[in-house]
Structures are given as C-alpha cells and as structure tokens.
Amino acid sequence: MSEEATDRTGNGNRRQIAALIFSAFISGLCSIIYELLIATTASYFLGDSVKFFSLTIGIYMASMGVGTYLSKFIDREILARFVAIELALAGLGGLSIPILYFAYAWTGLFIHAYLFLTIAIGMLIGLEIPFLTRLMDRYNPLKVNIANILSFDYFGALVATIAFPFVLLPFFGIYQSSLLFGFANMSIGFAMLRVFGAEIGAGARRLMRLTVALTGLLTAMILLSHYFLNYWDQALYEDRIVHAEQTRFQRIVLTRDRDDLRLYLDGNLQFSSVDEYRYHEALVHVPISLRSAAPRRVLLLGAGDGMAARELLKYPDLQQIVIVDLDPRMIALAQDNPYVSALNGNSLRSPKVKIVFADAFGYLQENTEPFDMVIADLPDPNNNALARLYSKQFYQLVHRSLAAGGVFVTQATSPYYAPRAFWSIADTVRAGGFANIYPYHVNVPSFGEWGFVLASDARLNMAKPELSVETRFLQPDGVKTYFEFDKDIARENVSISTLDRPVILDYYLAGWEHYR
Numbered sequence: 001m002s003e004e005a006t007d008r009t010g011n012g013n014r015r016q017i018a019a020l021i022f023s024a025f026i027s028g029l030c031s032i033i034y035e036l037l038i039a040t041t042a043s044y045f046l047g048d049s050v051k052f053f054s055l056t057i058g059i060y061m062a063s064m065g066v067g068t069y070l071s072k073f074i075d076r077e078i079l080a081r082f083v084a085i086e087l088a089l090a091g092l093g094g095l096s097i098p099i100l101y102f103a104y105a106w107t108g109l110f111i112h113a114y115l116f117l118t119i120a121i122g123m124l125i126g127l128e129i130p131f132l133t134r135l136m137d138r139y140n141p142l143k144v145n146i147a148n149i150l151s152f153d154y155f156g157a158l159v160a161t162i163a164f165p166f167v168l169l170p171f172f173g174i175y176q177s178s179l180l181f182g183f184a185n186m187s188i189g190f191a192m193l194r195v196f197g198a199e200i201g202a203g204a205r206r207l208m209r210l211t212v213a214l215t216g217l218l219t220a221m222i223l224l225s226h227y228f229l230n231y232w233d234q235a236l237y238e239d240r241i242v243h244a245e246q247t248r249f250q251r252i253v254l255t256r257d258r259d260d261l262r263l264y265l266d267g268n269l270q271f272s273s274v275d276e277y278r279y280h281e282a283l284v285h286v287p288i289s290l291r292s293a294a295p296r297r298v299l300l301l302g303a304g305d306g307m308a309a310r311e312l313l314k315y316p317d318l319q320q321i322v323i324v325d326l327d328p329r330m331i332a333l334a335q336d337n338p339y340v341s342a343l344n345g346n347s348l349r350s351p352k353v354k355i356v357f358a359d360a361f362g363y364l365q366e367n368t369e370p371f372d373m374v375i376a377d378l379p380d381p382n383n384n385a386l387a388r389l390y391s392k393q394f395y396q397l398v399h400r401s402l403a404a405g406g407v408f409v410t411q412a413t414s415p416y417y418a419p420r421a422f423w424s425i426a427d428t429v430r431a432g433g434f435a436n437i438y439p440y441h442v443n444v445p446s447f448g449e450w451g452f453v454l455a456s457d458a459r460l461n462m463a464k465p466e467l468s469v470e471t472r473f474l475q476p477d478g479v480k481t482y483f484e485f486d487k488d489i490a491r492e493n494v495s496i497s498t499l500d501r502p503v504i505l506d507y508y509l510a511g512w513e514h515y516r
Helices: 003-046 049-073 078-094 096-106 110-136 142-171 173-200 203-223 225-236 276-289 307-312 328-336 338-343 360-366 384-390 392-400 419-431 476-483 503-515
Strands: 240-246 251-257 260-265 268-272 297-302 320-325 353-357 371-377 402-411 436-444 448-456
Touching (some): 096 173, 142 173, 173 203, 251 338, 276 371, 276 436, 276 448, 276 476, 384 503, 392 419
Parallel strands (some): 320 353
Antiparallel strands (some): 240 251, 251 260, 260 268
16 A cells, blocks of 8 residues: 555544544533433422432333444444434434423323333444444453543533533523533534545445535524523413513513513512502511511522512611522512512612522622521422521521521411421421410412411510501401411421421422422
C-alpha cells in the first residue's frame, strides 16, 4: 500500500473512531436527561418525588438490562441498526414530555404513557453500548474499546446531571428540554451517516431521509412550543391564564375570571382573591390577637405573594418583616404584576420589608437574630423537598429563632381532607421543642376547611383575644371557636415527621388522594 493510501486509511479510521466516541458521549448525555425529565414530570404532576424518581430509575435500569441482553441476538447490519436506534431515541425521547403533557391534560392514560416511555427508552439505550463496543472492535483491543466507550458515556452523564438543574430547567423548561435532546440523538444519526454512509450502503439514504423528517418535526415542535404550552396550561385551568412561567424551582400560573384572581404553583392553588383574606387574616391576626403586644420583628417563611406581609403591615409598631422565599420570580410577580401587587397593597415594596432569597431550612440554620414571631406560609408537603419543611428538625430550628415569649404559626393543610397530615404537623411542632401548641381552623371557600398550628413556650391569652386592626373576616368573639374541632375532624393518633422518616408526605398524599 502506498504512503498516500496509508494516510487516507489512517485519517478515515480516526474519523470513524471520533464518530463512535462522539456517539458514546452523546448517548450518555441523553440517557440521563431523558430519565430526569420523565421522573421530574411524573413527580410534578402526581407528587411524591421520591417514589417516582425511585420507580423511574428502577424501571429504566431494568429496561436497559433487557436491551443489553437482546443485543446479543442482533448480528447483521450493526451500523444501520445503530443509526435506527438513535433515530428512535430522538423521536421517543424528544417527544416524551409532549406525550406526557398530552396524556395528563386530555386522557386518563398518564401512568400508561409514563411506563411505556420509561421502558421503551430504557431498552433502546440498553442497546447503545453493546453496539458501540462491537463497532469499535475493528479498531482497538476490547479493553481499550470498553475504556473509551464507557469513559465518554459516563462523562456525558456527568455533564447531563450538571446541565439539568442549572441550565435546562431554568432556561428551557421540561417541555423544550426534551425536544432539544431529541436533536442531540439526531446528531448521532447525522454523524454516523456522514462517516459510515458508504459502508451502510443503500439503506443510508432511507435513514437520512428519516433523519431529516424527524429534524423537521422536532424543529416545528420547538417553534410551536409556546403555543402548545399556552393551550396545555389553559386545558388544566378553568379560568383565563394571564401569566404563566417556568422558573428554576416551580411553574407559576396566574388565572383571572372577572374579580377572581388565582395563583397556582406546580398546579396547586395558592390563593383566590375572592377569599384569600380569610386565610391570611387567620394566619396572621389570630396568633397576634392572643399575645399581650404586637410583634416588632417577624420572619415570614414563604409568603412570596405578599398577602401575609400586607396583613402584618397593619400594625404600626411593627419594625421589620424578613421574607425568606426560594424563588426570585415569585417575588418579582408579587411586586410587578398589576393584579397581584394591587391585591397585596404593594406590601413587598415597603421599607419595613426585607427580602432574602434562600431555602427556609438553610436560612434558619444560619440565623442568629431572634424574632418575635415566625410565620410559615409554605406550600403543602406534597413532595419530599417540601416535607422537610414540616419535619421535627425544621421546627427545632424555628424554635431556636424565636425570642422569649415569641410565637410560631404554620399553615397545616386541611383537617377535613387530610386529618392525619394536620394532626401530624401539630404533634411534630410540639416535638420541635414548643411547650404549648394551639391547633385551629377556619373555612376558606376556595380551600375548604383549612388548618393552622400555633405554638409558643408562653401561655397565650385564649380567654380574651384582642384585635387592634381592621379586618374583613375575623372578629374577637369568634377567635375562640376556631380552636374547637368537631367529631369528624377530631385529633387522631399519628406519628411525628422527621427528616429520616417524612411520614407527613404519606399522610398528605393519602388524605388528598381522592380529591386531586
């Protein structure tokens, strides 16, 4: 063989090896991303992130094992079949989240779609590494091929786990991320057809036409994603959507029907302007009515909508409110959206209000300044991340942050719909170190019967509540009745919730299961 021919052969081999290593990197990247996207979508829609991440990982890995096992029965046309696998992954993986969104909004087949996609994508990914290893066999010994393929595959997985929370979710959201990674699988098809087209033969043209068609489909889906998401959002809500966005932490949706403005976080109702005052007056003024004096420094955990701050600012002696909220976009909505800012009275722009963007648990761990009152206006404990904010350890941190004689109050879901969750929160607050707890409830038509737990080391004035500010709902004579519970919502024997054993999540999901 001439030197020129040898060079051409060497260059050709290098291009082929590069294409296969590139394929290994992208396949590792996509495999983790699809797994994360499917698990996240299931936990967003159905709650219980631990359960669905566990199920997704287990089913996914088992399906990969099935795919790997089946690969031994495929001996012919390995190159063409590998390209076909990548195109199938581009289609199924890229469209996985649109399919799940459709199934959730318009069919009763979400779980069926979830299982099908998890199994099918897992099996296809299980075929990738065996095929790549066999294709590399012509260039290097087995030990070198295994090292090259797996190292780049694992490195791709690392990039995926970093990109998912810090780039994909905050900038693209779940829906567009799946479509973008369909293109990533498509790039493997393009690379392999470009480098190995001659070897694949006549089938390469058919595969290239399919690649172009799928690229066109994914491109159209991305270009139309805004319209589809608006249509999908509207299908989930009765009222007209006036604002919707996916932040790094949650999906925020604001709806409006005449005078009724409603805020939803990840599909869960947070307030209705028709009756939110009942909830926020009960949350803020009931605890203060039982104290000898209004608080001077108050810590609000959550409450990014500004409604609780609005109620607190009615007290002239109040000096400072510190609001700790995880999501800057929620605060921006409460400050800048004309509907929400009008409802909260521009409370978040008051000079008495200090806003801290932080996780409530982390803030309490670092806090050294005592507060006269701590209010936890947090979302319900419908996933593991939120359940930790209803744990004994969390309430111990709250207790540590209170000044002598200070009070703590938390919203505690519904004692009617989820009684075991409500009473578990009450017992867990006591286990956090408080000498006295005072569970109470009021009726909020949008929510139903809603519960709160008040706690303090001091004895509160239950005999004669006093209200020194204007309210729309609360009356001093009626406050005592909120601490009385009818037989059908009376105390139950439940366990306390801890970081190690977050029983509140099970109680909550079991209670609300029939009302979701």
